[in-house]
Amino acid sequence: MTSIKGFFRGRTSIQPIWVFVIALFIFFSFMSEYFLSFGNITNILVQTSTIGLIALGMTFVMINGNIDLSVGAILGLAASLAVGLQEVSMTLAILAALGSGILLGALNGFVVWKTGVNAFIVTLGAMLGVRGLIFLYTGEQSFFAMNFAFADFGTSTIGPVPVLAIIFLVCALIMHLVLTRTGHGRNTFAVGGNPEASIDAGIRLGRHMMINFIIVGFFAALAGVLLASQMGAATPNLGRDYELWVITAVVLGGTKLTGGYGSIVGTLGGVLAIGILRNGMNLMQVPAFYVLVILGAILISVLIIDKKLNAPSTKEVRI
Amino acid sequence: MASAEQSKPRLLPGKLSKAGVLSFLSAQGILIFFLLSMFVFSFFSEQFLSQSNIMTVVRQASIIGIIAVGVSVVIIGGNLDLSVGSMLSFSTVLVVDLHDKIGPTNAILLMFALTLMIGAVNGFLIGFLRLNSLIVTLAMLSAIQGFVLIYSGGQNVDIADQEGTWFAFFGRGYVGGIAVPILMFGLLAIVMQVVMSYTGYGRRIFAVGGNPMAAVYSGIRKNWCVFSTYLISAFCVACAALVLGSRVMGSQNNVGQGYELLVLAGIILGGTSLLGGAGSIWKTVIGVLILGFIQNGLLLMGYPYYIQWIVTWVIIILAVWLDLANKRKSLFTTHS
Numbered sequence: 001m002t003s004i005k006g007f008f009r010g011r012t013s014i015q016p017i018w019v020f021v022i023a024l025f026i027f028f029s030f031m032s033e034y035f036l037s038f039g040n041i042t043n044i045l046v047q048t049s050t051i052g053l054i055a056l057g058m059t060f061v062m063i064n065g066n067i068d069l070s071v072g073a074i075l076g077l078a079a080s081l082a083v084g085l086q087e088v089s090m091t092l093a094i095l096a097a098l099g100s101g102i103l104l105g106a107l108n109g110f111v112v113w114k115t116g117v118n119a120f121i122v123t124l125g126a127m128l129g130v131r132g133l134i135f136l137y138t139g140e141q142s143f144f145a146m147n148f149a150f151a152d153f154g155t156s157t158i159g160p161v162p163v164l165a166i167i168f169l170v171c172a173l174i175m176h177l178v179l180t181r182t183g184h185g186r187n188t189f190a191v192g193g194n195p196e197a198s199i200d201a202g203i204r205l206g207r208h209m210m211i212n213f214i215i216v217g218f219f220a221a222l223a224g225v226l227l228a229s230q231m232g233a234a235t236p237n238l239g240r241d242y243e244l245w246v247i248t249a250v251v252l253g254g255t256k257l258t259g260g261y262g263s264i265v266g267t268l269g270g271v272l273a274i275g276i277l278r279n280g281m282n283l284m285q286v287p288a289f290y291v292l293v294i295l296g297a298i299l300i301s302v303l304i305i306d307k308k309l310n311a312p313s314t315k316e317v318r319i
Numbered sequence: 320m321a322s323a324e325q326s327k328p329r330l331l332p333g334k335l336s337k338a339g340v341l342s343f344l345s346a347q348g349i350l351i352f353f354l355l356s357m358f359v360f361s362f363f364s365e366q367f368l369s370q371s372n373i374m375t376v377v378r379q380a381s382i383i384g385i386i387a388v389g390v391s392v393v394i395i396g397g398n399l400d401l402s403v404g405s406m407l408s409f410s411t412v413l414v415v416d417l418h419d420k421i422g423p424t425n426a427i428l429l430m431f432a433l434t435l436m437i438g439a440v441n442g443f444l445i446g447f448l449r450l451n452s453l454i455v456t457l458a459m460l461s462a463i464q465g466f467v468l469i470y471s472g473g474q475n476v477d478i479a480d481q482e483g484t485w486f487a488f489f490g491r492g493y494v495g496g497i498a499v500p501i502l503m504f505g506l507l508a509i510v511m512q513v514v515m516s517y518t519g520y521g522r523r524i525f526a527v528g529g530n531p532m533a534a535v536y537s538g539i540r541k542n543w544c545v546f547s548t549y550l551i552s553a554f555c556v557a558c559a560a561l562v563l564g565s566r567v568m569g570s571q572n573n574v575g576q577g578y579e580l581l582v583l584a585g586i587i588l589g590g591t592s593l594l595g596g597a598g599s600i601w602k603t604v605i606g607v608l609i610l611g612f613i614q615n616g617l618l619l620m621g622y623p624y625y626i627q628w629i630v631t632w633v634i635i636i637l638a639v640w641l642d643l644a645n646k647r648k649s650l651f652t653t654h655s
Binding site: 124126128130132135136179205234293300303307 | 438444448449450451453454455457458459460461462463465466468469474580583584587593594623625626627628629631632633635636639640643644647651652653654
């Protein structure tokens, strides 16, 4: 046990979101007889893997003090490329899809770095523009996967465990280690916490931010390829509103929008909370509309609680 | 951060010295860009500068424009409102659905009341509880979307008697040869511009957005100021819903999806800083019109409509970049 505790120690402690996840888990176990089964739990992991993968990258960008609104569009473009180029070569198609994510991430990061324009504006523009690129490339058509190996991959399992769940959990572990054990992770907190001080400390701020944008671009593209493989198709509107879900998950996980604070363990909790909530309500046959309302209410409650618990009373002026 | 004094509109250069003209040119960059793009498009398409085409474009842009007027005030006050798209869906579905049930007058009054209530919730959470406006309005976006779907049961709504109702006036009517949506857009923009530039209230919003601490120390009730900006934003959304519902005489439950982004794009293009404390309504109007004319010009040139998104992407970043570069007197940041 101590080794596990030690693993979580350091930057991360057990976040309140995990208490919430466990509470949800217990609640739905009682409410639905189907909830607590191995099949359903792996199902939740598969369902959350798309948002979860992007959230891993987004955590880095948000700890860095930036935000990326273009992830949904990047996901859509990668999915379209992966399915659209399948006739040329499947390997090439996947490489092109992942490459497009890395390239667009690099472009976002480069523009933020060189021009100094706020990441919110840069990626908001990219969100519109990349969606335009998708429509330009697809000609407003949906693509269907012909390659059986590709279409089967998304639904395949290793033993009893779905491949998508394994990919997500392995990526989460890697990103957790990068954030807590490497210089890059340490610099991410430093840059987000105090950009001027980190420049003085010799961190190459611009390049560092750009790398994190590349990371989130890559994960968005990876999520797009996996989603296309899972569905066996790609539509031009794929990934719409995903940025909202991803940001919601990351914020639920305790990462601060102002930068300098956050963790992958928390993000994992945020992603699972959303996944369990959707899955559990689905099993209870709550209409999908209510989930939106409940999620909004939960997000605002978390913010209020967070504000009450961590309010730095000296920092703000009371009237 | 620009003060309220600097952000007042300068439609004419103060002194006709060389420096005066130069500062006028840099301050009115967006207007010059607007005229230039009109000039270029008029070469590529003969219809572009026709009166009917200009009126069509302005009428189409007026819905986004009306919302953008309200969101500009929120942004000048130092916050963001991402929930306007969902609110537009909500208000449009509500007013259209209630039109047949309780009559147009009651429907419009109830719709305004409920939309302002949502604005008040936003304003309370952000103004008084001081939560982050980005996340709050993001959460509201999904919650309101949920409400719309619950209310409409996922069905589209429409008005039964489309010809016989005076409700059509707001979207399809004309007063003195000018379409009502354009009139509403123009009127709201002029009123808000005057309020922001020439009243104490406007000065307080600029002060709160520019430097909240200083504003509080100088006796401004910041909480109420922030709260009121969300009421203004909600009021504008309700006006836009009136136009939209009346124009289509029906509503899909996702009709406003993505509007918040187009609104933001127009505002950013108009040169209003997302940091708050600077900006002006008339520049927002021009930003929204540029988006409308770019879309229209590209369509007339035969390009598909989504090309405008790519063009918008480039133009937004260029516009903000040049503005920033002008302020810091160098094109690129200095850090490595």
